[in-house]
Amino acid sequence: MFYKKILYILLALYLSNCSSKTQKNITSNLLDFNKNSTDTNSTQKKEMNKTPKTQEEWKAKLTPEEYYVLREKGTERPFSGEFENHHEKGIYVCKGCGTELFRSETKFDAHCGWPSFYEGIDKSNIKEIVDRSHGMIRTEVTCAKCGGHLGHVFNDGPIDKTGLRYCINSISIGFVSKE
Ligand SMILES: [Zn+2]
Numbered sequence: 001m002f003y004k005k006i007l008y009i010l011l012a013l014y015l016s017n018c019s020s021k022t023q024k025n026i027t028s029n030l031l032d033f034n035k036n037s038t039d040t041n042s043t044q045k046k047e048m049n050k051t052p053k054t055q056e057e058w059k060a061k062l063t064p065e066e067y068y069v070l071r072e073k074g075t076e077r078p079f080s081g082e083f084e085n086h087h088e089k090g091i092y093v094c095k096g097c098g099t100e101l102f103r104s105e106t107k108f109d110a111h112c113g114w115p116s117f118y119e120g121i122d123k124s125n126i127k128e129i130v131d132r133s134h135g136m137i138r139t140e141v142t143c144a145k146c147g148g149h150l151g152h153v154f155n156d157g158p159i160d161k162t163g164l165r166y167c168i169n170s171i172s173i174g175f176v177s178k179e
Helices: 002-049 055-061 064-071
Strands: 092-094 100-101 128-132 138-143 149-154 165-168 171-175
Touching: 002 138, 055 064, 064 149, 100 165
Parallel strands: none
Antiparallel strands: 092 100, 092 171, 128 138, 138 149, 149 165
16 A cells, blocks of 8 residues: 555656656747747848849839839829928938938928939939930939939029939838937
């Protein structure tokens, strides 16, 4: 009888040890799973932030309107864009790749129907190209990093600043608030 009791106790101890081991394994498996899923998330994020290269990748990233303006050099209708009448403090960035383009401090009311700036954030972020389309000679403005079409630059900006007017499509840019 006494030995039987001892046997039961030993058996109980053995079983409880077993079950806690199993529990430990499940927990570490779960931790591994969480770790893996975090890795996958960050990989997906990187993929989303990657600047597209092919026409198909651009089409997948942009809406048809954004694609038309940024990749096919289209122009949005005047007074239709979300930033034409926008006065918050912050940075305007390229919709295609996130490159910083203009500071809100350099935005002015040109009453032309598109957001206008007298200066870019950094000359190396903006590329200027002679544009001879539509029977005019204009200077096209593109994002230096992804080549996205932003708008044009004219010589009728504020004379007390640079004298330039970067006339930019709202749809080509995004806004990062600094308020
Ligand atoms: Zn860009």
